[in-house]
Amino acid sequence: MRFQFLGDHLGLDLAATVSWRETRPVDLLAEPADLREWLTLAGLRPHGAVTADSLAAAVDVREAVYGAAYACVAGRPVGSADLALLNDFAGREPMRPVVVRAGVMTWSGGVEQALATVARETCRLVGSPEHARVRRCEGAPCTRLFLDNSRAGGRRWCDKRACGSRVNAAAYRERRAARGERAEPGLS
Numbered sequence: 001m002r003f004q005f006l007g008d009h010l011g012l013d014l015a016a017t018v019s020w021r022e023t024r025p026v027d028l029l030a031e032p033a034d035l036r037e038w039l040t041l042a043g044l045r046p047h048g049a050v051t052a053d054s055l056a057a058a059v060d061v062r063e064a065v066y067g068a069a070y071a072c073v074a075g076r077p078v079g080s081a082d083l084a085l086l087n088d089f090a091g092r093e094p095m096r097p098v099v100v101r102a103g104v105m106t107w108s109g110g111v112e113q114a115l116a117t118v119a120r121e122t123c124r125l126v127g128s129p130e131h132a133r134v135r136r137c138e139g140a141p142c143t144r145l146f147l148d149n150s151r152a153g154g155r156r157w158c159d160k161r162a163c164g165s166r167v168n169a170a171a172y173r174e175r176r177a178a179r180g181e182r183a184e185p186g187l188s
Contacts (some may be wrong), residue, residue, distance in 0.1 A: 006158045008147040011122035016067040021143040026118055029059060044095055044107050044114040051099055054111040061115050065122045069145045072134040078126060089119035134183050139163025
């Protein structure tokens with residue numbers, strides 16, 4: 001699957017639509033159809049067309065989310081431009097929840113309402129004590145941000161099976177090499 005939802009937060013998952021930000025960035029929202037797919041997979045199935053303008057707005061929101069969340073990780077104040085954009089979108093009409101039947105809910109609204117919903121959720125995160133639980137994946141070169149919901153607050157990777165496994169395997173190889181042991185077949 002192209003889009004992964006590992007951030008435990010809607011805004012952080014939108015921010016993750018740029019992979020490998022610092023080494024070889026890949027923008028997963030290249031076309032309006034990409035945005036429609038992401039919104040649908042995120043559970044926000046917008047009505048109406050997804051246009052080039054709405055894609056541009058989504059990219060602006062995404063970058064403001066990343067900037068604000070990364071400031072939380074770095075212990076810096078959130079940039080005023082990021083706050084202004086997030087607050088602007090958060091002030092717009094969000095998607096409306098629609099209960100289909102007991103236990104089943106969907107959302108109603110267009111792309112702008114979906115972006116307003118993402119911005120609101122991000123404002124709730126950044127403006128609450130929970131902002132201190134935003135983390136950056138320690139699995140270099142991954143640059144994903146995630147909300148650490150672990151009890152102890154010690155989550156290190158966006159995904160233990162991918163980034164965590166890669167880091168652990170590299171550490172294992174390093175320890176073996178330091179002891180002068182050869183790698184076992186299939187483990188290198």
